[in-house]
Amino acid sequence: MSSNLMHPEKSPYILVLGMGGTIAGLASAAERPLEYAAGQVGVESLVSHIKSAIPKGVNLISQQLANINSRNLSEPLLSSLGERVYASLEDPAILGIVVTHGTDTIEETGIFLQLTCGRHANRLGKRVILTGAMIPSNAPGADGPSNLLDAVKWAATPLDNCPGGIYAVMDGRACLAMDLAKRHTTALNAPLQASPSSSAGLINPSWLSGVKAVQAAWTEDLPIPEGGEWPWVEILTSHAGARPETVSLWLDSEVKGLVLAGSGMGGFHDAWQAPLTLGVSKGIALVRTTRTGAGITYSDIPEKDPIGYLAAGSLTAPRARIALQLALNAEKQAKMMGKPLTWQDFFARIAVLPVIG
Numbered sequence: 001m002s003s004n005l006m007h008p009e010k011s012p013y014i015l016v017l018g019m020g021g022t023i024a025g026l027a028s029a030a031e032r033p034l035e036y037a038a039g040q041v042g043v044e045s046l047v048s049h050i051k052s053a054i055p056k057g058v059n060l061i062s063q064q065l066a067n068i069n070s071r072n073l074s075e076p077l078l079s080s081l082g083e084r085v086y087a088s089l090e091d092p093a094i095l096g097i098v099v100t101h102g103t104d105t106i107e108e109t110g111i112f113l114q115l116t117c118g119r120h121a122n123r124l125g126k127r128v129i130l131t132g133a134m135i136p137s138n139a140p141g142a143d144g145p146s147n148l149l150d151a152v153k154w155a156a157t158p159l160d161n162c163p164g165g166i167y168a169v170m171d172g173r174a175c176l177a178m179d180l181a182k183r184h185t186t187a188l189n190a191p192l193q194a195s196p197s198s199s200a201g202l203i204n205p206s207w208l209s210g211v212k213a214v215q216a217a218w219t220e221d222l223p224i225p226e227g228g229e230w231p232w233v234e235i236l237t238s239h240a241g242a243r244p245e246t247v248s249l250w251l252d253s254e255v256k257g258l259v260l261a262g263s264g265m266g267g268f269h270d271a272w273q274a275p276l277t278l279g280v281s282k283g284i285a286l287v288r289t290t291r292t293g294a295g296i297t298y299s300d301i302p303e304k305d306p307i308g309y310l311a312a313g314s315l316t317a318p319r320a321r322i323a324l325q326l327a328l329n330a331e332k333q334a335k336m337m338g339k340p341l342t343w344q345d346f347f348a349r350i351a352v353l354p355v356i357g
Ligand code: ASP
Pocket: 020, 021, 022, 023, 038, 039, 068, 069, 070, 071, 101, 102, 103, 104, 105, 132, 133, 134
């Protein structure tokens, strides 16, 4: 195991990229596993703990990209991860990639990698697997080692019918990384709770056909923004007693987009209507989604969308935010190349991706 990527004698291999999280966390005392610091143990050490269980013929090489609590995930770090994954997929010595990550924002990283590297991975027939843990590495019942082992096996398994792409494996199950969403504060299956999934060892045929439908629909990756070039996008949640100031306070800022986590089918408080209309006239991109946690936000439902708004389809607010940032960045890059494409063109391709299950 090494953090040095130049190991031709070990080729071909699975690359394990460490980002931090509870999987690399340390609890202060075994009897208090919820009191811990995330991102303490190096990825090389995580990999060494599963070494004896790795199937014969599978070589691992690790590299530490960060060792953070993922609640502090930054956009420049997402750019570094995306660039590393994209370039590593092209390396003929690399069979697949595993990313160890904190679960708090694994939802954002999942959609980011799908939209920037998903087509690339599919075309090259390689899998990128996100994994993490809910129990810190030194606490009884730590789930990190088994999750990491499952992820490595999933990345290294001959493809058979399961295409290259961006997946996640945790708690013995797998799903597309873009379907990951942490929906419980402590449960072992928290990140996959809301996701239709397949057992990590056994592929469910209806899930697989859903995966293939997503892969067929995602025909072109979006560019990865330069670390300092991510457009500023905020999430605003509608609620009883919402005030116009929640929106108007942003109108003189550098904000380029707002994701509205609306109530029910993605509607928002009438008090927001006037400042949002002003926002559209100032060129702020608006996306509607729902705070319910499940279901689709449809265009023109329950009322016709004002010009300038887009409905987020099945995207949750954190995913819609990443998608809107990538769409705004893609519009900027298209303009520089003289192509008349807008953020709406890019966002619409994401919002219509098939939903599995
Ligand atoms: N706060 C941790 C993190 O996201 C939680 C986890 O990894 O489960 O880094």
